[in-house]
Amino acid sequence: MDIASAHVKGYLVEHTANTPQQLRRANMATILAVLRRSGAANGTDLIDATGLARATVIAVCDDLIKAGWVQELPAQKPSTGVQKGRPARVFEFDARAGFVVGLDIGMAKTTAVVADLKGAILAKNTVAFAAMGVRADSPAPRFTVIDQAICAALADAGAVPGEVLAAGVGIAAPVDRAGNIPSGQPMWKTFDTGIKDELQRRHGWPVLMGNDANLAALAEAWMGVGAGVQDLAVMLAGERIGFGLMESGRLLRGARGRAGEVGSLELLDGVGTPDGIARLARDLGAQTETAELTQFPSAEQVFDAAARGDAAAAKILTTIAVRLGRVIAVVATFTDPELVVIGGAVAASSAVLLEALEAELANFLPSPPRVAVSPLGDSIVSLGAVRLALDHVQEHVLELVPGGGGMRGRNSRQME
Amino acid sequence: MDIASAHVKGYLVEHTANTPQQLRRANMATILAVLRRSGAANGTDLIDATGLARATVIAVCDDLIKAGWVQELPAQKPSTGVQKGRPARVFEFDARAGFVVGLDIGMAKTTAVVADLKGAILAKNTVAFAAMGVRADSPAPRFTVIDQAICAALADAGAVPGEVLAAGVGIAAPVDRAGNIPSGQPMWKTFDTGIKDELQRRHGWPVLMGNDANLAALAEAWMGVGAGVQDLAVMLAGERIGFGLMESGRLLRGARGRAGEVGSLELLDGVGTPDGIARLARDLGAQTETAELTQFPSAEQVFDAAARGDAAAAKILTTIAVRLGRVIAVVATFTDPELVVIGGAVAASSAVLLEALEAELANFLPSPPRVAVSPLGDSIVSLGAVRLALDHVQEHVLELVPGGGGMRGRNSRQME
DNA sequence: AATATTATATTTAGAACGTAAATTTATGTT
């Protein structure tokens, strides 16, 4: 073994003993990471980025090409000035050396997203369980629907299942660090706890599970308004409030995967329940005197009415803003984020809440965090699932075989 | 440069390019870490722990001996069985290759603790500012008092200032990841923000700043009831409530160092203020009809009276337990710790609160965390400061010179 | 006392890696 780890009075110490071979692997990982984000690079670029000598950089790149992670591009004309000297070899991380799948498995529907290894979103597919005649409480046929969403998205992306290197899955239940669901909601329990193994069995991919709000935070920190923010709170607030918390660029999960999960809020003055924006809008709408809102009110109707100047609707929005503001105030008090993002399907309409929300925050916090609305819409969880899968792939690049590998049909790239 | 780092759409990626020399350094760090926790070890032990070959292990140990971090012990008689074969060389991390200082700088007094590099506590010294005639609002002479506490503790430990490799400092103010105090309390501001530079200037040590509750968490995770717990909340609750939060074995600091800091709690039903146990006991005691408690009541008097069966005092304790329980319930809801520890000077007497506190927690949480009382007493912050300094030393071992080094008097160990 | 046993340290030879310097290569300019 080359890893020794031990608990030292509560401190987990991990030691990695190194051999020259592992040294080369480390440098491969380094250069691969540089290439992943730099589009295309030549030897000199990589020398500058890594500090390694030219001979080493080229040797590593050749190794990476042989391994299938990197492609060599035809020599480029210099964009600035004239071509001087021997043309540089140009290397590029092969974003199509594999694919990842991101799943958002909800109560009513499942969304599958396919991305390449650089995170470019290639396809997205949503299938409602109801539309396929699946009852809410029947676990087995759900997987058929989920597979259908996956396969359609893969086909759209021009990928075959064998090329998928990992899948991330978001569900509305706590997920601990090991990827287990400690104690699911009664109804979902049998289904939730089986998702990981069943998907792994069906497709043979590594499957990473994540709580929906946590994945929303990953997505937001990746490609939303939270990009670059190290300390971030993302609030999913459609039907039910839930937070995804990142501190120092890392996701907080908690002992049982419940970090950011909102249980009862009866302790919070003027809040009481963890109801989300859509639900509050509906419930409060039903109680007003505005005729349009009392009958079959929907969140959209309330927001629309407020936009048109309906006083009752405007009052509802203020009430919602006050409630959310208080919840955010408490979370921000204890976790001190730089930015709080409101995400999910209700995010777009929530922009009108921002001002009232910030006013409420100011009542309770001396220096409140910034508040923003997510641009990722209802893709936020599936994008987070993609990010989760990408993180797994990036962490295990050199252990994986690009293009499917293993028993599955290898593509021509890696045949010699 | 050999480190390339860049922001990739919100993700900080750090790459370390490696050379053979860095490889040896990594193996030195590995073996040093194994030795630090294993007391004493021979070649075979280290081979098992690291996976390196015998020749490498011995060579690395010789390097470490030459560098001053490791000592070779005379061959040991085997405790079990008889000595067979050539006796093994025995290596030991030299816990006295240097020292660390932990400081708890409070409003009224300063405590200095000196420990060796294995974390053994060698000396402790507390000096009250008042006793030295220092007014609360005069920054300058405080450093004289602090230095006095440090020097006395160092002398007690048999260490000279030149042998100190780092100092950790705990203060009752937020401290961000860079070690700065973003916005101190008005009165302390000029003093607090200057502590780090002034101590560094006076002694030449690396000085690490930490919030008191955060350091309490480090201490508890190190040598308290929280040892081995990855997700931990430690509540300092003497005069004012403050939390130190650890997730996945890492301290949470937040964007401005305010993670775990309790501001106003007016949002929390039945709580309102962040008053701690001692303060609540005093305030509530003053309002009872028990004569003993109304005049100059102190926290101890209230706890004593309750222990003797005084009904009013018992009621006060229940009130306190309910308040604390509610605060803990909210923190636990959002951060999901495995264990909550009550720490500080009031910890010992707080044991009687545990039952009522757990009952209150059960009202709000479906699966509440364990709750315990810290065994570290009022040393908790200074021990955390020691841990902070030790962590710094461990992280930078191979950059430091044991025994003081640099301009300071080297000790004989490293002269050749 | 001499010899075997045994676990360990040390030496030796070899392979992999990274670097610096010299050399070659491919392009554009004169």
Add this chain to the structure above:
DNA sequence: AACATAAATTTACGTTCTAAATATAATATT
């Protein structure tokens, strides 16, 4: 065609780790 230039490639070398062979220091056996 000769030259300039920038990059790739080759060469020689030092460092590291490993495996195998050898030496060493203790005890046990004869």
